Amino acid sequence: MSGIFTKSMARNIFYGGTVFFFLLFLALTFDTERELPNRDNRAAITPAVAAGKHVWEVNNCLGCHTLLGEGAYFAPELGNVYTRRGGDFIKAWIQAMPTGAPGRRQMPQFNLTEEELDNLVEFFKYTAEINTANWPPNIEG
Amino acid sequence: MQYKSQAVAMPYFIAAIGLFVGQIIFGLIMGLQYVVGDFLFPEIPFNVARMVHTNLLIVWLLFGFMGAAYYLVPEEAETELYSPKLALAMFWIFLIAGALTIVGYLLVPYSTLASMTGNDILATMGREFLEQPLITKIGIVVVALAFLFNITMTMLKGRKTVISIVLLLGLWGLAIFFLFSFYNPTNLVRDKFYWWWVVHLWVEGVWELIMAAMLAFVLIKVTGVDREVIEKWLYVIITMALVSGIIGTGHHYFWIGTPEYWQWWGSIFSSLEPIPFFAMTVFAFNMVNRRRREHPNKAAVLWALGTGVMAFLGAGVWGFLHTLAPVNYYTHGSQITAAHGHMAFYGAYVMVVITMISYAMPILRGRAANSTKAQVVEMWSFWLMTIAMVFITLFLTAAGILQVWLQRVSDTPMSFMATQDQLTLFFWMREWAGVMFFIGLLTYLASFFIKGEAKGVKA
Numbered sequence: 212m213s214g215i216f217t218k219s220m221a222r223n224i225f226y227g228g229t230v231f232f233f234l235l236f237l238a239l240t241f242d243t244e245r246e247l248p249n250r251d252n253r254a255a256i257t258p259a260v261a262a263g264k265h266v267w268e269v270n271n272c273l274g275c276h277t278l279l280g281e282g283a284y285f286a287p288e289l290g291n292v293y294t295r296r297g298g299d300f301i302k303a304w305i306q307a308m309p310t311g312a313p314g315r316r317q318m319p320q321f322n323l324t325e326e327e328l329d330n331l332v333e334f335f336k337y338t339a340e341i342n343t344a345n346w347p348p349n350i351e352g
Numbered sequence: 353m354q355y356k357s358q359a360v361a362m363p364y365f366i367a368a369i370g371l372f373v374g375q376i377i378f379g380l381i382m383g384l385q386y387v388v389g390d391f392l393f394p395e396i397p398f399n400v401a402r403m404v405h406t407n408l409l410i411v412w413l414l415f416g417f418m419g420a421a422y423y424l425v426p427e428e429a430e431t432e433l434y435s436p437k438l439a440l441a442m443f444w445i446f447l448i449a450g451a452l453t454i455v456g457y458l459l460v461p462y463s464t465l466a467s468m469t470g471n472d473i474l475a476t477m478g479r480e481f482l483e484q485p486l487i488t489k490i491g492i493v494v495v496a497l498a499f500l501f502n503i504t505m506t507m508l509k510g511r512k513t514v515i516s517i518v519l520l521l522g523l524w525g526l527a528i529f530f531l532f533s534f535y536n537p538t539n540l541v542r543d544k545f546y547w548w549w550v551v552h553l554w555v556e557g558v559w560e561l562i563m564a565a566m567l568a569f570v571l572i573k574v575t576g577v578d579r580e581v582i583e584k585w586l587y588v589i590i591t592m593a594l595v596s597g598i599i600g601t602g603h604h605y606f607w608i609g610t611p612e613y614w615q616w617w618g619s620i621f622s623s624l625e626p627i628p629f630f631a632m633t634v635f636a637f638n639m640v641n642r643r644r645r646e647h648p649n650k651a652a653v654l655w656a657l658g659t660g661v662m663a664f665l666g667a668g669v670w671g672f673l674h675t676l677a678p679v680n681y682y683t684h685g686s687q688i689t690a691a692h693g694h695m696a697f698y699g700a701y702v703m704v705v706i707t708m709i710s711y712a713m714p715i716l717r718g719r720a721a722n723s724t725k726a727q728v729v730e731m732w733s734f735w736l737m738t739i740a741m742v743f744i745t746l747f748l749t750a751a752g753i754l755q756v757w758l759q760r761v762s763d764t765p766m767s768f769m770a771t772q773d774q775l776t777l778f779f780w781m782r783e784w785a786g787v788m789f790f791i792g793l794l795t796y797l798a799s800f801f802i803k804g805e806a807k808g809v810k811a
Contacts, residue, residue, distance in 0.1 A: 274399025
């Protein structure tokens with residue numbers, strides 16, 4: 212890299228390339244925002260779903276579980292847990308924690324109220340119905 | 353050192369190394385929890401240990417970046433730092449805020465911490481890597497702005513080199529994209545979409561600018577190669593990094609409810625992401641081969657070469673391994689992701705910060721390089737940590753392949769927990785590799801305390 216290819220050319224390509232691809236990224240973002248209403252199940256977002264997402268966040272559920280494949284890999288995927296287990300099972304499971312089984316991974320007891328549990332289930336129901344291009348490959352997540 | 357005010361880098365580097373030790377201790381705790389599930393339960397549940405592990409990593413790397421900037425910018429700008437006092441004040445604010453946040457994670461239930469710290473006013477918590485309470489996030493912004501003000505003013509009053517311009521672009525980008533951590537829409541798809549504007553555009557975008565600038569600086573110093581040559585390389589590398597990395601964000605938009613054209617954009621552009629890392633490796637080796645002087649600090653040269661190679665392997669090769677949409681369909685959110693994450697962060701960001709520390713710390717302590725004895729110990733720590741990280745990555749990859757096979761590819765898929773039981777062997781091996789890493793880290797710490805005849809009183 213010497214001779215014809217100068218530093219100022221390199222600099223211009225850097226700034227030009229960065230600006231171009233960032234603008235392209237913004238254009239794709241704009242188009243994504245336009246497409247999302249057809250995929251992200253926003254019609255199902257009720258106050259209960261919003262409250263359920265809050266329960267999900269303030270208990271740091273993502274610190275062990277994945278949600279649509281993102282999070283920690285210590286405990287099962289929960290994006291499709293509503294489909295896999297159903298609402299009643301989810302509530303009963305959370306209430307029964309921790310199992311205390313020796314040597315097994317333990318989920319803490321979060322002392323959620325009945326209403327918080329219901330909201331969390333609503334959030335999982337909403338999540339399970341997002342169009343994720345058929346991910347995960349099967350029900351086990 | 354050439355400018356008195358560069359000395360403010362020292363406390364930043366010391367804090368970075370201290371927090372690094374904490375990060376690895378919590379990593380070992382989590383690794384053990386993978387196989388002995390109830391270890392330290394309920395005192396330190398896995399989610400708390402993980403939050404401490406990842407947040408300490410981010411915070412110590414930020415300490416490292418800031419320390420590096422305080423060292424590098426005055427020297428590049430050929431002037432004293434605008435305000436050493438401000439830099440020192442920000443150090444203590446950042447350290448205390450960081451420590452309080454970690455203590456909060458460990459002592460208070462997360463939901464209580466959330467309500468104590470204003471999460472009900474603006475909910476930003478409970479998202480991966482952005483778990484910090486609102487007040488901590490605001491604190492990060494304040495510290496970052498004060499830091500950027502200080503560094504920018506320094507550059508403006510002095511010589512403006514390509515290295516310091518690129519470093520500043522990276523650091524400003526870091527601060528600007530962090531602002532997306534305050535945006536948390538209820539719509540989960542949009543929440544995830546913009547969450548990546550912090551996480552991806554940091555580590556596969558602006559942080560690469562910071563990394564390349566730091567590497568270029570050290571290479572100029574230890575090889576004596578002409579600045580023109582190095583700066584041209586720098587521009588080429590960061591061009592490739594951003595051209596591939598910005599649209600490469602799309603590899604996170606495959607399965608989260610975003611339009612399916614992202615599978616094409618993400619696959620194609622992120623396939624190009626290894627190129628800048630490969631270029632960094634070639635760059636580092638090339639410059640060292642063409643060196644015009646023998647710098648007495650061999651350890652720093654080793655770290656500089658190592659970061660090129662390991663960043664290419666971890667970020668480049670292990671990233672490419674699972675970045676194509678048809679592959680990622682099976683590997684998304686598995687131990688493969690964890691394998692990549694570990695080697696990429698170590699190879700790119702941990703090692704570049706240590707490269708900088710390795711080069712600058714002896715000078716900050718009044719010598720060009722440490723004694724041969726100290727350097728040998730430091731190089732031992734390089735090999736111990738680096739080989740341990742290779743093993744951690746290989747064992748997690750093995751676990752990931754098995755996991756994907758049993759749980760995702762199979763006609764009769766096993767449940768998540770039943771699959772995890774089958775991975776136990778690999779998780780044990782990963783933990784032992786982690787112990788080896790920790791021994792390497794202790795060796796690294798020891799290298800700072802080894803005396804012997806120092807080389808060159810002045811750089």
